[in-house]
Amino acid sequence: MARHLLTRRQALKLGAAGAALGALNPTRAAASPSPAAFSLDLSAAAAVAAGTGWHTTRIFAAPRRFDIIGLGWTRGSRVHAQVRARRRGSDWTRWMALHEAADHGPDAGGGPAGTDPAWTGPADEFQVRFAGRVRGLQAHFVRSGPAARAARRRGLSLARSAARRRQVDAPAIIPRAEWGGDRVEPRSAPAYGQVQIAFVHHTVTANDYGPEDSAAVVLGIARYHRDHNGWNDIGYNFLVDKYGQIFEGRTGGAESAIVGAQTQGFNSVSTGVACLGDFSAVAQTEAGMDALARVIGWKLSLHGIPVAGEVTVTSAGGESSRFRTGAAVTFARISGHRDGNATACPGDVLYGQLADLRVRAARYAGTPAGVTVRAASTRLRGSVTARLSGAVRFPDGSSAAGAPVDILYATAGGAFSPVTSARCAADGRWSTTIDLPQSGTVRARFPGDATRAPLESTSLAITILPRLALAVSSRWVPRGADIAVSGVAWPSTADSVALLLDRKVRGRYRRVRRHRVPLRATRYRRLLRPARRGLYRVTVRVDGATAREYVRVF
DSSP: OOOOOOOHHHHHHHHHHHHHHHHHOHHHHHTSOOOEEEEEEOHHHHHHHTTSSSEEOOOEEEEEEEEEEEEEOOTTOEEEEEEEEEOTTSOOOOOEEEOBGGGOOOSSSOOOSBBOOEEEEEEEEEEEEEEEEOSSOEEEEEEOHHHHHHHHHHHHHHHHHSOOOOOTTOOOOBOHHHHTGGGSOOSSOOOBOOOSEEEEEEOOOOSOOOTTTHHHHHHHHHHIIIIISOOSSOSOSEEEOTTSOEEEOSSSOTTSOBOOSSSTTOGGGEEEEEESSOOSSSOOOHHHHHHHHHHHHHHHHHTTOOSSSEEEEEOOOOTTBSSOTTOEEEEESEEEHHHHBSSOTTOHHHHHTHHHHHHHHHHHOOSOOEEOOEESOSEEESOOEEEEEEEEEOTTOOOOTTOEEEEEEEOTTOOOEEEEEEEOOTTSEEEEEEEOSSSEEEEEEEOOOSSSOOEEOOOEEEEEEOEEEEEESOSEEOTTOOEEEEEEEESOOOSEEEEEEEEEETTEEEEEEEEEEEOBTTEEEEEEOOOSOEEEEEEEEETTEEEEEEEEEO
16 A cells, blocks of 8 residues: 655645645545444333343444444443444344443543444345343444545555655554545634654554555544544554555644643644554554554654653543542653553553663654754842743754744643744744743644645743742841831732741740731831840731741840
């Protein structure tokens, strides 16, 4: 099966060629088959089997021929399920365990109530066996084979007539149009995040497929994810088969940091690569491992991320995530799905191959491309002006001279928004200054142009610490006299400072009073009247800054 590289320029050329062919032969273009998604209600069969242990249903005739099957049910059901299928009058497939789908999905909301889909090949009839109590049982189908074959023919025809341009170090990637993804239109525009980690998955579909079937498997998963799971698009960013073919997954550009639905809680900081098949008891093939290494080594390098080592990111939570919202989690740069979510994915055997995968991916890692951002200081005391700089490196090696760079800013829990911009010099370097209203996080982003995809840096946290001044009216005061405590806290978003008065007793300071003193135009003032003689400690705190003075009362 022929493969080719996906680049933004190539996509534009293929799109133009496709439009031209469609104009020359609109009837043929309109007649191209589309993948079909449909369902069958099995609730009556589930009701009969309730509470009887493992139950095998009768043979069902599907509403029409299918290639992919999965099950859905009412949320709260607890079910173990298997399925087999056949063409009418032909041999049955083996019984295939259906993997529950709730362990992945978008960061927002819960996972689907049901199973991941299983590849059966062309089939008309099926049987289900299951254990547990299930309500609202439905069989979900996708017919993807004809549409995938037509897309493959169309893609190869366009590829022969289109000029090829290879992106440096890029692996061969089969674009969406060539496996039929252009017939699975996303519900909304892609969202862009960051790529700091690569998560490895398996699709838990059958392993006995041919290289000519892979495009239909990918198309079936895409249609299932969108139409049956209700997601925006296919969940994975890339898919790899056991023959070494790499498929572009979620739309938006293979080079871009597209937010998928593959590792809940960490979708916005990762890319997800799924292996077609079930690797719970068998190993990924040599060709499959090489393809995984190629696409991950290239993808991480493309975004300026090393293949080796670890990274700490913040969890967005979710019902299948192993980590609560806001938790700081450290991952290997190449991790398995189970490292982030409560799941057995990517299977015990493939998970054991990840150490080898990291070594292989390092061989294919190129010169890091992308956008970088750094600050002259990430802790600003007594100032709100941050001096930022960085560089832009494009994966195709083109010049970044004059390229725009947007600086994005967000406070804790808030969304990123642009605050200023800069232009790259001839060597791709840029610099600028920004005034931040409070502590937050910044990113640098190249917004993309006609030939180059958007690129975005990793996040950089900048903390603004106030310069805190403290003065006392006298360091020696008689008992019963007032001590005036005053000072300035700037810059600060706080509306008050904490004022603490401690007295030294038997070698240790013990708390006497604690006050909240309001800030008025960055200034504070308070009178204290210690009741006993001795050595006192006056402390003022605000926003991570502390100041201290000592007073003797006689």
